[in-house]
Amino acid sequence: MPKRRAWEEDEDEAAAPPPEPCWLCGRDLGxxxxxxxxxxxxxxxxxxxxxxxxxHRTIHAHFTNAELGRIGEDVEALRHHPEIAKFLTWVAGKPADFNAPTKKKER
Incomplete structure (x- = not known):
C-alpha cells in the first residue's frame, strides 16, 4: 500500500463523521x-x-482521584462545581487548541 501524503485526502476520511466534542466543555476537539x-x-x-x-488539567487541578472516584462518570456533577462552571464559561469562546496556565485548587 503506498504512503499517503499529508495533503491527499482519503475517501474514507471525507466521509468520516465529525469528531466527538470534548467530554467536559462540549467544544469541538482540536x-x-x-x-x-x-x-x-x-x-x-x-x-x-x-x-x-x-x-484535563482543570479537572485534575480541582479534584483528587478519590473525589473523581466518588463522582464517577457524572460529567454534570463536574460541570456544576463552582470553579469548573466558571472555567467552562471562560473557555466557551476559545479555539479548540487554546492553551493557558491552569490554576490549582487551594487545598
Whole structure:
C-alpha cells in the first residue's frame, strides 16, 4: 500500500463523521486530544473520554482521584462545581487548541 501524503485526502476520511466534542466543555476537539478516565484507574476505572488538554488539567487541578472516584462518570456533577462552571464559561469562546496556565485548587 503506498504512503499517503499529508495533503491527499482519503475517501474514507471525507466521509468520516465529525469528531466527538470534548467530554467536559462540549467544544469541538482540536489537534491535541488527551484521554481522561472519569473514574481513575487507581479506583478501578477503565472507561476513557476525549478531552482538551486544558480541560484535563482543570479537572485534575480541582479534584483528587478519590473525589473523581466518588463522582464517577457524572460529567454534570463536574460541570456544576463552582470553579469548573466558571472555567467552562471562560473557555466557551476559545479555539479548540487554546492553551493557558491552569490554576490549582487551594487545598
Amino acid at each position: 489537534e491535541l486530544i488527551e484521554w481522561h478516565h472519569p473514574v481513575p484507574k487507581s479506583k478501578g476505572g477503565k472507561a476513557r473520554v476525549a478531552v482538551h488538554p486544558i480541560c
